[in-house]
Amino acid sequence: MDDRSSKLILVPILAVLFVMIGYQYICPAGSNSCHFKTEEKFRGVSLLSTPYQDSDDFYRDQDLEDDSPPKLSSKFNFTERDLDRHVEFNIKGDDVIVFLHIQKTGGTTFGRHLVRNIRLEQPCDCKPGQKKCTCHRPGKEESWLFSRFSTGWSCGLHADWTELTNCVPVIMDKKEARIDVPANWRQSQTLQCSEKSPRHNAGRPSVIVMCSQLSNCVCFGCRNFYYITMLRDPVSRYLSEWKHVQRGATWKTALHMCDGRSPTQDELPTCYSGDDWSGVTLTEFMNCPSNLANNRQVRILRLLGSGYPSLAKRHVL
Numbered sequence: 001m002d003d004r005s006s007k008l009i010l011v012p013i014l015a016v017l018f019v020m021i022g023y024q025y026i027c028p029a030g031s032n033s034c035h036f037k038t039e040e041k042f043r044g045v046s047l048l049s050t051p052y053q054d055s056d057d058f059y060r061d062q063d064l065e066d067d068s069p070p071k072l073s074s075k076f077n078f079t080e081r082d083l084d085r086h087v088e089f090n091i092k093g094d095d096v097i098v099f100l101h102i103q104k105t106g107g108t109t110f111g112r113h114l115v116r117n118i119r120l121e122q123p124c125d126c127k128p129g130q131k132k133c134t135c136h137r138p139g140k141e142e143s144w145l146f147s148r149f150s151t152g153w154s155c156g157l158h159a160d161w162t163e164l165t166n167c168v169p170v171i172m173d174k175k176e177a178r179i180d181v182p183a184n185w186r187q188s189q190t191l192q193c194s195e196k197s198p199r200h201n202a203g204r205p206s207v208i209v210m211c212s213q214l215s216n217c218v219c220f221g222c223r224n225f226y227y228i229t230m231l232r233d234p235v236s237r238y239l240s241e242w243k244h245v246q247r248g249a250t251w252k253t254a255l256h257m258c259d260g261r262s263p264t265q266d267e268l269p270t271c272y273s274g275d276d277w278s279g280v281t282l283t284e285f286m287n288c289p290s291n292l293a294n295n296r297q298v299r300i301l302r303l304l305g306s307g308y309p310s311l312a313k314r315h316v317l
Helices: 002-026 037-042 107-116 161-176 234-246 282-287 296-300
Strands: 095-100 189-192 206-213 216-220 224-229
Touching: 095 107, 095 161, 161 224, 234 282, 234 296
Parallel strands: 095 224
Antiparallel strands: 189 206, 206 216
């Protein structure tokens, strides 16, 4: 009886030992080849997930496909002061975030997050099938966000710093009709914000009036604009743009406005003939002197000269 009981106990012990030894051979310690379904199920769940996420692959950025080279280790030595900055953004007041979207930097994904995945008192209204969302301040019919997915390309396709700083205040003033301007005011005169206006901010009572014509004046200064952007390793970004152009991308509708006009063909010659530059080799892409992909991030962020004093108070994050 004792021998039989010992054998019955020994069998499950040996079975457990066999399974453990076999598992070590199949899934050695430190290996990523073995995952449990429960782990896979919860992998990638974001703390910022909201009901606005779509069932499709929402996080895939069409501007960042699998054509980019392997990720490089960070070479940027930011100080603690650079990384630990606190910005007081008043979404209920007159503050506006302006997203400057540079090609091939992950801006499409980031722009979608801005309108869908931020926990707000009044979330952006994103309707199925529509690319643009309505992002109003809590209790107001005013927008706190100027971006591709909220206002569209209102200042032109991939507008740069110069285009945005000249265009954004004008577009927002026209859409929201913030203040009535007498027709006889001239450029760069100071005007007090209307006391009758519900949007009047006592802390910033004066604005700048810019008039293209005596009967067409627009006010600046009643809002605080916070410009944000995404940057990427320049080599990786350049190669990603080359692959994107090789597939047929052109951005030919971009305005490239400067000093109130777009460049002429002589000032900005095209690098190709035909509808696009499909199939371009890297050598051909690099050899075109007027290729705007060259040093694009620096060029698109170039600052305005001293001739625009009203823009000196703009904030850049």
